[in-house]
Structure formats: structure tokens, C-alpha cells
Amino acid sequence: SIGDSVTSIGSGAFESCSSLTSVTIPDSVTTIGERAFYSCSSLRSVTIGNSVTEIGGYPFYDCTSLTSVYCKATTPPAGGSSMFIINASVPKIYVPMESVNKYKSAWGWRDYADAIVGYNF
Numbered sequence: 001s002i003g004d005s006v007t008s009i010g011s012g013a014f015e016s017c018s019s020l021t022s023v024t025i026p027d028s029v030t031t032i033g034e035r036a037f038y039s040c041s042s043l044r045s046v047t048i049g050n051s052v053t054e055i056g057g058y059p060f061y062d063c064t065s066l067t068s069v070y071c072k073a074t075t076p077p078a079g080g081s082s083m084f085i086i087n088a089s090v091p092k093i094y095v096p097m098e099s100v101n102k103y104k105s106a107w108g109w110r111d112y113a114d115a116i117v118g119y120n121f
Helices: 097-105 110-115
Strands: 022-025 045-048 068-071 092-096 116-119
Touching: 092 097, 092 110, 097 110, 097 116, 110 116
Parallel strands: 022 045, 045 068, 068 092, 092 116
Antiparallel strands: none
């Protein structure tokens, strides 16, 4: 559980955490560091709060069980390299309905355009 007082998730904070199955990043968080959840092999679902403005490189890389990412921010967070590449399988990325086109054209997100889907949060 990530508390509401947390404002940043540091680089490598949960790297290789094999027991983590889902994570909800609260609205208080503004940045997610590089490799924050890198190689969390059991991670299946991620919800990213609406205040995240920056995501470092490889944050969810090699999370081989990841099937869904919910990103609540209406403005796509500045994305680092290879955010969601998982052994050639990309999870569904759910974003606010009104922001689908913004995400599909934003650097760091456009590589996953085919996986981006509108969602009513």
C-alpha cells in the first residue's frame, strides 16, 4: 500500500518485487522514478493517480504478468523509455475518454497507441 502522503516513487523502489500483484499509485504522487516496478513478475494491474506528471524509463519493463494499466491523468505524464514493454506483449492502457488522442500522440505513450483505450474513471 502506498500512502496518500507519498509524493514520489523513487528509482528502483519496488524493483524485482515478486509478491506485488497490483498497485494503486495515489493522487498525491507526481513522479514515478526509473525502474520503479521493473521486473515485478507477479504484477497484473496498475492504477496511476491523476497527479502524476512524469514517469521515468523502464518503470514497468519486464513485468511479465501485467495485463492492465489505468492512468487517470487527463494530460499524459511525460514518459520515459520503454514504459510498458513486456516481452513483446503490451498491457491494455486505460486513460480518460477525453484524453485518448493526447495519449496516442504523446512521446513515450505513442509507442503503445494500439493498446490505449478510453475509460470512464
